[in-house]
Amino acid sequence: MSFIARISQRSPWLYRINAGSCNGCDVELATTACIPRYDVERLGCQYCGSPKHADIVLITGPLTLRVKDKVLRLYEEIPDPKVTVAVGICPISGGVFRNSYAVAGAIDRYLPVDVNVPGCPPRPQAIIEGIAKAIDVWRERL
Amino acid sequence: MTTYTIPVGPLHVALEEPMYFKVEVTGETIASVDINAGHVHRGVEYLTMQRNFYQNITLTERLCSLCSNSHPTTYCTALEAIAGIRIPERARYLRVIADEIKRVASNLFNVAIMAHIIGFDSLFMHVMETREVAQDVKETIFGNRMDLGANRIGGVRYDLDAKNQDYLSQQMERMKADLAEIVDIYRNNSMIALRTVGVGVLPHDKALEYAVVGPVARGSGVAYDVRSKAPYAAYDRLDVPVVTETGGDVRARALVRLREVQVAIDLIQQCLRDMPDGPIAIGGLPRIPAGEAIAKSEAPRGELIYYLRTDGSDKPERLKWRVPSYMNWDALHVMMEGNRISDIPLIVNSIDPCISCTER
Amino acid sequence: MNMLMLLLRNLARGPSTDAFPFGDTFTPERLRGRIRFDPELCTGCRMCAHVCAGDAIHFDETDEGLRFTLWHNTCTFCGLCEHYCQTKAIHLTDDWHLAHLQQDKYAMIEQGVVAPAACAECGGRMTAPVPALTAMAYRASNRRIEHLQTLCPDCRRKAGVKGGRS
């Protein structure tokens, strides 16, 4: 791998999309991303406010019908190469909400998912583990 | 100056959850707000009617992770009222402990986010680090950092042995000094005062008119707390002071929440002191007859009310609940008008909006 | 000023960052993580599937016996299954390393087959009674109880009507 490629893989920026989650995973994501105890900045990660700046997108929630189009549009706005991580069981399988009339269900039916982090919600360390796996995937695509 | 409309949300970083506002602004001043909800509507009430009483303990807990314990507690209380179950004495105290530890974490999260919104990231991190103590307690005693899984029909399903009681009491003691410092910063820091005093004011009479609940009401001087008005679990034997502030602004609400964290820690310690020995749940699997019941509790965001109707089968005929945030959204109209664009996230956050609870 | 003091104190105390992912991390004993199933202890009562809100547990009859399958990707780790399992055949471990690549999504399962037994009387196929359960039900075992355990429910009923023979 070239030197340039080796450097650029040390700067994976994170972006999170809430697709109708119960906020458990979002709170844990905020905790993972922003607090000293977990400090993902060590891995070169940084939370960004705009989807256009993102490399790794973390999706939570069971994808409700109301957000479906918005989430898909937002996903399109993230420039390639990107990696998708489904955080929590809701985006992975629909979780406990799967059978509802208002839920579109597992997110991999609508967009490509690369890494899954099951849990309800997963603990911050598990999220970091998922991000580390995502970085490995991302490295291949760079 | 011309008026234009800016969309806030639905997927906005400052909002933890998707919510969509259309804000009419004149220059930088808010003229009016239109709230467009439903992004987190998952049809949970419908789902509860498709699942049996046991599954609903877990399902109601997944409504919202910040007040996750209040839901199953209140649901089980309603169910127990219908089945005529009296839960063991020890279980009542254990329910209080679980509820209060969630209150500590939930309220701290909200005031931390407030600091984040005004760009005060060091303070945000400090509050979140303090909150981690409560998170560790939850993970150590209950096994998960957000969803405790503390309840079952007829009692609770966790117990505190001597070792865990010591641990819990030590951790609560550990938080006290940090918490006192945090309260001092929120009360006296000039930067916080600059951004929050007089911002998003909800006067006392409007608080009554809009029937707001919880810290939002108490921040406007309405002394209503379900724990003392309509006690449940072991709150009738505990000393529960009702915290109020009079400012009615963003800071008043934050201060109510912070002081309630202090009260919650005190309540946990009271429970550890007074809790009797004994069973933690009734034995066997109860039969749930046809009937209807109301149960209320004080969730971190205020009054939570459950209405349950059963028909003798193993599924609810109707399960309906109204969460505290549901009442507080409407009052945003009063709080926002006349404020600045920069204050939108701050004011929204000050009602501690739980969107996933509200929209179910 | 109070803020500046706080920052200087932070500087003096040094980082509080957890060593993970470069080192070990704190994992409490009671943490509700990956689920383990012990077919030896399973009575086949299916209470776990009954209380599961996420529809994560399925039972099916195979030639080898009653098969239990749990899919971690729709499990809320609420622990109700373990709570209501009389024999604790189902158990939540403290293993939280569940993050996986998409291609492994459907392989995130825990499976076990409860081997059937043949009835000592009629030879019919049945789910073997679990000693752990009988130990819970009866303070001490005796030959009669042990014999009844080897019978299918039908034969057990017949044996009960006959008034027992030891």
Place this chain on the structure above:
Amino acid sequence: MSAPMSDLFSLLFAILVFPGGLFALCFGLVLKGLDRRLAARLQRRVGPPLLQPLFDLVKLARKRTLVPDIACKPLFLAAPMAGCVSMALAAALIPIPGVYDPDPLLGDLLVVLYLLAVPAVALMIAGSASGSSYGAIGFSREMALMLAYEGPLLMVLATVAVKTGLAQGGFVTFSLSEIVRYQQEHGAYLADPWMWPAVLAFLAFFPANLGIAPFDIPEAESEVLEGPLLEYSGPPLGLFKVMSALKAVVVLSLGVVLFFPTAPDGAAGLLVHLLKLAVLSLAGVTVLRTAIGRMRIDQAVLFYLKWPEALAIAGLAAVLALA
């Protein structure tokens, strides 16, 4: 090589390599790295590697550029370039005491003042060219803030120019080389209590110009989602990062040159200069931004019209009165 050719060559070298362009960029990135690292420590974190800003840049260079459909494409892409060029130029304009003296051909303090306005204008153009409503809010905030801080800045520069000019027997001098030389011989202005109002006014100016707390209002992540930069991605976003790294070096050097340029000659001088920049950056930028929250735009504008403005006027008056 003929004389004009070598002049041109040395000019280009000054702008592109040293002390502008490459050198300023590298040092700017190191400053950002230091900033992030110290900020992390103040918050009890480990923080990113020192070279993280460089990693970020390299990564951005390899990402795809997305231009919004409703954006004005030429402006959208030109804005970050203009910002970078202006800052490289400005970096070449500021002397490094004892090491580098800018060619008078390039310009003086007044040109620096103009160039300093370019990044803000570039951000405004970026905000409006991107066509998003958050960009538009970012635009109006950037504009309000700039109008508020340009006044005091102008007066601070005038104070130094007048002071130096008067001391040298004229009225004003806009030559930065002269300003440096005078202080090298007669001691830094920082030591003169009469100059302190101007110093304070300058200290109040640079957080707003560098876009850090409490004045990071146009780019506030939690309010306007990074405002003007919202729609940017890939290399153009990287250029904005380059611009901001260069700008940090320019603004900090300007402060050092105006008030505290005393340094030995040669390599030691360069080292001393860089050290001063680093200290100023850590004390003035990092500690400030971690210890404080964000003001509202109306509060910030009011703040500037009150304090720095008053200080700057007092500083200028003091210098004129003493003459």
Place this chain on the structure above:
Amino acid sequence: MKDQLGSFIGRLQPGWTVECSTDGYGVTVGWCVLETAGDLLPVAAAVKQAGGRLSTITAYQPKDANATVREIAYHFDMDGDTLTVTVRLPRLGAEIDSLTPLFRNADWNEREFMELYDIQVRNHPDPRRLFVDATVDPAILDRLIPFSTMVNSASTKTLWERIMAKTGGEQ
């Protein structure tokens, strides 16, 4: 029983009855059934005069598929006690007056049961949908066929088929 609930009971008119029960904590729950929907506004006015506050409103589908009557339950907070007023309405074409003139916070509650059930609210200030997406059929909770059998349990079924297909080989 607290004063507020007592005061309301003092205002009862002929034909309105309240059944109360008090639990071990001294908290009283009152139940009041109205056979005529027209009584709702007068009762609500009496609640308001007594100092009550609207907590929430529950509408539900009649259990019996052939029922001709449906109910809506209005829950009021009376200083800690709870009063539930249940109104009986015709099953088909149910209409009810809006409580918003008396209790502002009825707004969202009424919008919610309008979108979920086949009930119309008269004089509602803002009868748009509240939570349910436009792509979902109206009165979704009034359908008698369990929704899961129609749409989504299909997805759950395929899900499990996939899991089993993946693991079947290993067995």
